[in-house]
Amino acid sequence: MTKIKICGLKREEDINYANNLKLDYIGFVFAEKSKRYVSLEEAKKLKNLLSNEIKSVGVFVNESIENILRYIDEDIIDIIQLHGDETEEYISKLKSKTNNKIIKAFEVKSENDLELAKNSSADYILLDSGKGTGKTFDWNKIKSFDRNFFLAGGISKENINEAIDKFNPYALDASSSLETNDVKDFEKMKEFVEIVRRKR
Template identity: 50%
Template sequence: MTKIKLCGISRSEDIAIVNHLKPEYIGFVFAKKSKRYVSSNKAADLKKELCDDIKTVGVFVNEPIENIAELFRKNVIDVAQIHGNENEDYIDNLKKLVDIPVIKAFQMNKVTDISAVEYSKADYILLDSGAGSGETFDWESVKHIKRPFFLAGGLNEHNVAAAVKDIHPFAVDVSSGIETNGVKDGIKMADFVAAVRKEDRL
């Protein structure tokens, strides 16, 4: 079954919807330049409202590893997703501090060596079009990647079923595609999850 990550969760209202829809993951964005940024205290409060069987992913850009480790130790996040210039040594050093699963994001419009993606030390890789661009990339370019991956970038309730059918990602990741005027939209969230689950059943 394709896993689902609903990213950029920032309000109690979002958590209530998430608890009903039951995606496998939600994302808290800790990058301060993002319009979806949440503070560590806010994320901790939201985590308390979240169903125990939904994992929280902290989204970071070039964050000091000690900060990520502290959020993991405090049970604010279950997984770390890194979106900046973090290299293999960064992943090693983070894992020396805490035993946290790591997702490394790659902007496919900048990738010149696909082997760097396939052989990343991260537990999971995430293939994106850009840093929150809300646009898709050429999915054909990743059909032959052998390791499981999260697919992100421009996904919405209208195209996610085709993505699941055509390239069989381990998980799909959406943020702007489930928003209206920059705010999470409960109807779009529900339609996105339903489209993935329906395609999985076919």
């Protein structure tokens, strides 16, 4: 039962699409350098429109713990995604201050990256090709990987079946492949969701 996460939602229409498709997770990007960045105030409005059955994930890159806690305190995010150079010490400190689940993203370039991912104290891990590159990494590297993970980086309708059949990820995480002219495209999202759910 592979779960579905669509990241980079930033408009009311995007939230309507997510509710309509009954996604498992949606992602708000709080990294200012990203073209999918949303402010705290924008995300708060969007979260108020989001179905209670969908978990909201806040994507942070080397953010201060105090700032992350503010998004939790204001009920904007349910889950924290760390997409920078956050250390085990950082994760431990964050865990001591909140019970919200943590996803730690790892850019898969070598066996060492996978070893770090396997031993991470985060609640979930996400294996990716980089920060929003929209490209896949060499999936052969994760053939023997034995921990539940979100699979991201270039996930599209063309490779969903391969991803699920070969690696059985906990969740698939897509963003740029579901956009037209840099905004989420409902038809692409719908097709993506339908392909994943046919595999369940």
